[in-house]
Amino acid sequence: MADTAIADAAEQVLASRPDKAQLIDKLVAKLPEHVVLHAEEDLRPFECDGLSAYRKLPMIVVLPETIEQVQIAMQVCYANDVAVVARGAGTGLSGGALPMENGVLLSLAKFKQILDIDTANRRATVQPGVRNLAISEAVSDLGLYYAPDPSSQIACSIGGNVAENSGGVHCLKYGLTTHNIIELEIVTVEGERMTIGSEALDTPGYDLLALMTGSEGLLGVIVQVVVKLLPKPERAQVVLAAFDDVRKAGDAVAAIIQAGIVPAGLEMLDNPAIVATEEFVHADYPTDAAAILLCEVDGTHAEVDEHIADVREVVEREGATEVRVSRDDAERAIFWAGRKAAFPAMGRISPDYYCMDGTIPRKALADVLIGIGELSKKYGQRVANVFHAGDGNLHPLILYDANIEGELERTEEFGGAICELCLEHGGTITGEHGVGVEKIDQMCVQFPPDELTQFHAVKQAFDSKGLLNPGKAVPTLHRCAEFGAMHVHNGELPFPELERL
Amino acid sequence: MTTSADQSQQLSERVTEAFAHATPLHLRGSGSKDFLGEAVDGETLDVTGHAGVVNYEPGELVMTARAGTPLAELENVLADAHQMLAFEPPHFGANATLGGTIATGLSGPARPFAGAARDFVLGCRIINGQGQILRFGGEVMKNVAGYDLSRLMAGAYGTLGVLLDVSLKVLPVARTQITRVFEHSAAQALQQISDWQRKPWPITAAYWEDGKTYLRLAGATSSVDSACEKLGGETLDDDTTFWRAVREHERPFFASDDRPLWRVSLPPAAAMLDIDGDCVIDWGGAQRWVQTDMEAVALRRVVKEAGGHATVYRGDAQPRFHPIGESILALQQRLKKSMDPAGILNPGRIYPEL
Numbered sequence: 001m002a003d004t005a006i007a008d009a010a011e012q013v014l015a016s017r018p019d020k021a022q023l024i025d026k027l028v029a030k031l032p033e034h035v036v037l038h039a040e041e042d043l044r045p046f047e048c049d050g051l052s053a054y055r056k057l058p059m060i061v062v063l064p065e066t067i068e069q070v071q072i073a074m075q076v077c078y079a080n081d082v083a084v085v086a087r088g089a090g091t092g093l094s095g096g097a098l099p100m101e102n103g104v105l106l107s108l109a110k111f112k113q114i115l116d117i118d119t120a121n122r123r124a125t126v127q128p129g130v131r132n133l134a135i136s137e138a139v140s141d142l143g144l145y146y147a148p149d150p151s152s153q154i155a156c157s158i159g160g161n162v163a164e165n166s167g168g169v170h171c172l173k174y175g176l177t178t179h180n181i182i183e184l185e186i187v188t189v190e191g192e193r194m195t196i197g198s199e200a201l202d203t204p205g206y207d208l209l210a211l212m213t214g215s216e217g218l219l220g221v222i223v224q225v226v227v228k229l230l231p232k233p234e235r236a237q238v239v240l241a242a243f244d245d246v247r248k249a250g251d252a253v254a255a256i257i258q259a260g261i262v263p264a265g266l267e268m269l270d271n272p273a274i275v276a277t278e279e280f281v282h283a284d285y286p287t288d289a290a291a292i293l294l295c296e297v298d299g300t301h302a303e304v305d306e307h308i309a310d311v312r313e314v315v316e317r318e319g320a321t322e323v324r325v326s327r328d329d330a331e332r333a334i335f336w337a338g339r340k341a342a343f344p345a346m347g348r349i350s351p352d353y354y355c356m357d358g359t360i361p362r363k364a365l366a367d368v369l370i371g372i373g374e375l376s377k378k379y380g381q382r383v384a385n386v387f388h389a390g391d392g393n394l395h396p397l398i399l400y401d402a403n404i405e406g407e408l409e410r411t412e413e414f415g416g417a418i419c420e421l422c423l424e425h426g427g428t429i430t431g432e433h434g435v436g437v438e439k440i441d442q443m444c445v446q447f448p449p450d451e452l453t454q455f456h457a458v459k460q461a462f463d464s465k466g467l468l469n470p471g472k473a474v475p476t477l478h479r480c481a482e483f484g485a486m487h488v489h490n491g492e493l494p495f496p497e498l499e500r501l
Numbered sequence: 502m503t504t505s506a507d508q509s510q511q512l513s514e515r516v517t518e519a520f521a522h523a524t525p526l527h528l529r530g531s532g533s534k535d536f537l538g539e540a541v542d543g544e545t546l547d548v549t550g551h552a553g554v555v556n557y558e559p560g561e562l563v564m565t566a567r568a569g570t571p572l573a574e575l576e577n578v579l580a581d582a583h584q585m586l587a588f589e590p591p592h593f594g595a596n597a598t599l600g601g602t603i604a605t606g607l608s609g610p611a612r613p614f615a616g617a618a619r620d621f622v623l624g625c626r627i628i629n630g631q632g633q634i635l636r637f638g639g640e641v642m643k644n645v646a647g648y649d650l651s652r653l654m655a656g657a658y659g660t661l662g663v664l665l666d667v668s669l670k671v672l673p674v675a676r677t678q679i680t681r682v683f684e685h686s687a688a689q690a691l692q693q694i695s696d697w698q699r700k701p702w703p704i705t706a707a708y709w710e711d712g713k714t715y716l717r718l719a720g721a722t723s724s725v726d727s728a729c730e731k732l733g734g735e736t737l738d739d740d741t742t743f744w745r746a747v748r749e750h751e752r753p754f755f756a757s758d759d760r761p762l763w764r765v766s767l768p769p770a771a772a773m774l775d776i777d778g779d780c781v782i783d784w785g786g787a788q789r790w791v792q793t794d795m796e797a798v799a800l801r802r803v804v805k806e807a808g809g810h811a812t813v814y815r816g817d818a819q820p821r822f823h824p825i826g827e828s829i830l831a832l833q834q835r836l837k838k839s840m841d842p843a844g845i846l847n848p849g850r851i852y853p854e855l
Contacts, residue, residue, distance in 0.1 A: 302723030
């Protein structure tokens with residue numbers, strides 16, 4: 001596998017200068033005029049996703065209404081060697097849907113239909129633009145729900161969830177997107193429609209369903225998804241435990257797991273996060289605590305009673321200074337209110353914040369938390385930590401002000417250092433947000449060249465021209481060499497004016 | 502305990518050598534699942550020497566072990582910490598290895614409720630077809646850095662890489678387990694199982710054989726007890742032995758071997774198929790074992806119409822795995838080539854083209 005050839009193809013696509021007017025003509029010749037957007041005011045809403053620090057105006061936006069139109073758009077782009085970035089709701093946090101000035105942005109926003117609900121097999125067939133929460137809402141009367149619940153579930157769409165392999169608060173018990181989908185329809189880079197997975201629980205040949213999930217739009221465009229539905233638990237209840245020491249809180253997380261309990265959610269907030277959210281939503285969090293744990297258990301009434309008692313015993317044994325158990329759903333909602341408001345709460349105390357996403361072994365929670373504290377001092381920037389502690393998935397929120405010159409750059413560097421801290425503790429740079437453009441340089445730290453070369457070879461099997469979402473998710477070796485060179489110079493970039501994509 | 506040894510380097514050298522000479526390799530653990538798929542013509546690459554648990558910390562719910570580790574040994578280590586492989590893998594032989602378990606991707610009765618082998622793979626170290634040792638995924642619960650090549654290894658039958666080490670998510674053993682038995686026709690069983698699964702009960706297996714439905718519940722004691730109360734039915738004594746026999750094909754149904762045995766994978770609620778033969782139902786309807794003399798093409802046509810596929814477990818029918826469409830096969834061929842450019846890893850084990 002000649003990485004140089006792959007790198008050349010990728011760089012050619014990135015550097016290409018397609019003729020915009022000609023491409024519009026070719027698209028409009030085969031598609032209704034109103035699905036092809038090219039005036040600046042129509043393109044502006046698509047210039048960024050949830051990682052708004054990165055913005056680019058797409059050359060053209062195609063907003064197809066049918067799978068056939070997706071196929072046509074792909075065929076035209078393929079024939080003309082034009083790059084395509086697929087986009088769902090645009091809530092992604094890693095810049096995975098960042099458009100290209102020389103490429104087409106393919107928005108699946110009009111695919112909003114729930115096509116079928118199959119109660120006998122407990123599954124739903126949905127279009128990719130259906131919002132995550134809309135699925136659960138649609139099947140609620142049947143006593144069913146769709147389990148993965150990323151924090152953005154009110155807005156994020158299922159196609160994007162598949163592309164990113166999204167998680168959420170409940171994935172320790174119920175799994176990630178990859179564990180909760182059954183079948184996909186995709187459109188390939190050539191414009192061919194293909195079924196991945198099947199109606200059965202397995203499919204002959206390779207498990208392409210696993211490979212497609214989390215592939216960040218680099219292997220195909222998702223145009224239909226069959227998701228698994230689960231029976232709604234009878235009840236859910238939350239324990240709120242406060243600790244005067246983050247290490248004790250971290251140890252309590254491992255102790256709960258070791259006690260044989262698999263909580264539906266197990267979240268941790270450190271003191272800065274507690275204080276900020278308390279000021280914002282008044283969830284009555286103990287603001288003097290070094291950390292709090294929110295441990296939710298669900299199931300039948302009897303099961304919840306049994307596990308709540310167990311959790312209380314464990315956290316008390318681990319030195320909790322205060323333990324509260326939600327008495328009803330209203331109080332459960334209040335306990336969660338602070339956690340759920342963590343991001344907007346940061347928006348109140350800081351002009352901007354930057355959300356990280358490393359995952360580490362649970363036993364390293366306290367060490368990494370302390371390490372992040374030290375980095376915070378070194379970079380002179382505040383951090384608040386909210387964790388999916390049960391999964392070891394960290395979301396440090398670095399507070400910054402983009403209007404202060406150099407602060408965004410310093411924040412990115414700080415973020416990179418947190419990624420590397422996670423790697424030192426046997427973790428990964430991204431647990432659920434994806435690599436996108438944001439963490440692409442840290443991929444060079446996580447993966448040696450042979451692994452990256454293998455990724456590029458796999459990509460080539462799906463997209464030999466390198467047209468699908470180029471420049472994202474997997475860095476070229478060339479880029480890593482540059483990053484490595486920059487890296488040894490203590491983060492002082494040799495060419496700060498260069499676009500680093 | 503068997504010996505613990507890291508033979509990564511030796512194995513990688515063997516593959517590098519084979520790549521240089523385009524010599525096909527027949528990857529082999531204990532051979533317990535040799536009967537699955539097509540025969541492989543190649544030099545044997547024995548991985549059983551590469552064995553031992555590399556890392557296991559019960560508090561992390563993760564175990565990493567070498568591919569040659571006997572599955573039974575691994576399960577004993579887990580049982581000592583009251584944990585388990587929740588996908589309940591079939592052994593199909595006393596010396597079954599972890600590598601073979603993941604390479605075949607087989608899962609036991611718990612599959613529809615707990616997840617499949619692939620669902621528990623967190624990471625792996627492999628040797629690709631050029632002899633390079635590569636690591637994908639990791640030992641953490643959530644990891645979306647890079648393509649998910651580790652889960653792709655599950656069910657790839659060693660045709661994409663030689664498994665060296667596998668990291669698996671493990672789970673605590675349920676505190677209580679009870680199996681209830683009901684008198685049902687096959688059609689009644691399918692309907693009933695489908696209805697039960699819409700309840701928030703801790704169901705972990707649902708099997709039907711010869712007029713009886715067997716429903717396993719496992720979880721918190723209180724939860725299992727309250728579900729049993731609502732369900733009725735008779736309690737089955739020594740259900741652990743029963744479910745092991747289901748998993749290992751040791752029920753009397755599997756003993757009569759005069760007809761070919763097919764594994765039919767279907768959407769769980771699919772109606773009973775019009776097939777002249779005998780059938781038992783596992784996976785709550787999603788996996789049906791059929792003994793029939795029906796001709797392969799005709800059988801597969803019926804199964805495909807119902808949304809499923811059929812694999813030969815016993816008998817001479819060809820091909821062993823259900824054929825797939827042209828364009829998806831072409832894509833899989835390119836994928837195979839990207840990982841094994843010389844086509845030396847278990848060539849033809851799944852399909853002649855892979």
